[in-house]
Amino acid sequence: MYILNINYIKSLESIDSLLEEHIKFLEKHYSEGIFIASGRKIPRSGGIIFVKNITFEKLEKIINEDPFKREGAAEYEIIQFTPTMMAEGYEILKDATS
Template identity: 30%
Template structure:
């Protein structure tokens, strides 16, 4: 499992222009079952994505195609997480822990 932090960078002012393309990129990740959760880092510092079911190399390639990353609106930082305990409602996140 991975947490992707997308922190605003030098091209932040381009976010508005690229927002629709970024949202479409996010939706593809959800549609393909890779992204489980996405949201904003507060206060207005960027975004976060929880991803599962891919290798680090696959996720890196996916993140590189985010229009926000391509246009330097954000800098991406991918953190690998190995969950070991979860609330019963999130037990599915413990399955296939290696991905």
């Protein structure tokens, strides 16, 4: 699975102008079963997206669809890892690596 660490590099006004389109981007990939969880960082300097295990090439294509990336409003850090232990109730995370 992947953790996408998103850092805003433009003003919050720029981010807010893209937010509606960004939410549609998120909803699309949730409906496809690719995104697991997402949310804003606190303080609001970016966001985090948990992504199931897909090919790196497919992940790059998805990231490039994000209006934050397309408009140069945010940078993405891609972290790949394999969850091997998790708290009770979060076993679905283990399935995200298959």
